[in-house]
Amino acid sequence: ETGVTQTPRHLVMGMTNKKSLKCEQHLGHNAMYWYKQSAKKPLELMFVYSLEERVENNSVPSRFSPECPNSSHLFLHLHTLQPEDSALYLCASSPGLAGGRDIQYFGAGTRLSVL
Amino acid sequence: KNQVEQSPQSLIILEGKNCTLQCNYTVSPFSNLRWYKQDTGRGPVSLTIMTFSENTKSNGRYTATLDADTKQSSLHITASQLSDSASYICVPGPSNQAGTALIFGKGTTLSVSS
Numbered sequence: 690e691t692g693v694t695q696t697p698r699h700l701v702m703g704m705t706n707k708k709s710l711k712c713e714q715h716l717g718h719n720a721m722y723w724y725k726q727s728a729k730k731p732l733e734l735m736f737v738y739s740l741e742e743r744v745e746n747n748s749v750p751s752r753f754s755p756e757c758p759n760s761s762h763l764f765l766h767l768h769t770l771q772p773e774d775s776a777l778y779l780c781a782s783s784p785g786l787a788g789g790r791d792i793q794y795f796g797a798g799t800r801l802s803v804l
Numbered sequence: 805k806n807q808v809e810q811s812p813q814s815l816i817i818l819e820g821k822n823c824t825l826q827c828n829y830t831v832s833p834f835s836n837l838r839w840y841k842q843d844t845g846r847g848p849v850s851l852t853i854m855t856f857s858e859n860t861k862s863n864g865r866y867t868a869t870l871d872a873d874t875k876q877s878s879l880h881i882t883a884s885q886l887s888d889s890a891s892y893i894c895v896p897g898p899s900n901q902a903g904t905a906l907i908f909g910k911g912t913t914l915s916v917s918s
Contacts (some may be wrong), residue, residue: 728909729910731808731909731910732848733908779847783845789834790855
């Protein structure tokens with residue numbers, strides 16, 4: 690295991706539902722990330738938090754809402770999603786903001802299907 | 805525009821054989837390059853990370869090379885095993901301390917058969 694735990698592993702939701710993805714890291718890292726991975730496409734950075742402050746928001750639709758209550762936990766709140774939002778959502782953490790030699794440690798991901 | 809091109813897109817080899825995966829990138833300014841292994845349905849796992857001044861880095865049967873002048877990197881896998889079946893992702897990093905602009909390639913899907 691990488692020390693980054695994501696729950697749930699699989700999620701099926703309707704377009705009118707509200708759900709949340711959870712990520713927890715046990716590595717003492719200061720930075721946490723949300724990525725989206727769609728089929729046949731590279732990982733897309735969604736949000737970055739450093740010491741619980743959001744430092745990056747890559748033009749993500751407002752139907753995705755992140756929350757970082759402390760440096761060990763990261764949430765992604767979902768509401769009124771579209772079918773094209775179906776993807777693997779990956780959480781990662783790193784000691785610092787992954788510059789230089791900082792390595793990102795990824796969770797196993799949440800496979801999301803929007804019906 | 806920052807881009808990453810990986811080749812081949814997919815590869816099938818027999819167990820025990822060697823293979824080399826390629827990565828060409830146009831990232832400027834350039835700071836470091838990472839290779840990740842991603843098993844199906846799992847998150848990526850770091851294999852190697854090299855700064856622009858390093859030419860080669862090994863991790864067991866995995867050896868990465870980097871030519872920062874030609875903006876090319878390769879990942880060589882020696883004596884492949886069935887567990888090497890995965891997607892291998894090249895990730896060049898620009899020279900910023902934020903690290904928020906890591907550029908992920910689409911990956912090469914490797915299948916090792918017995």
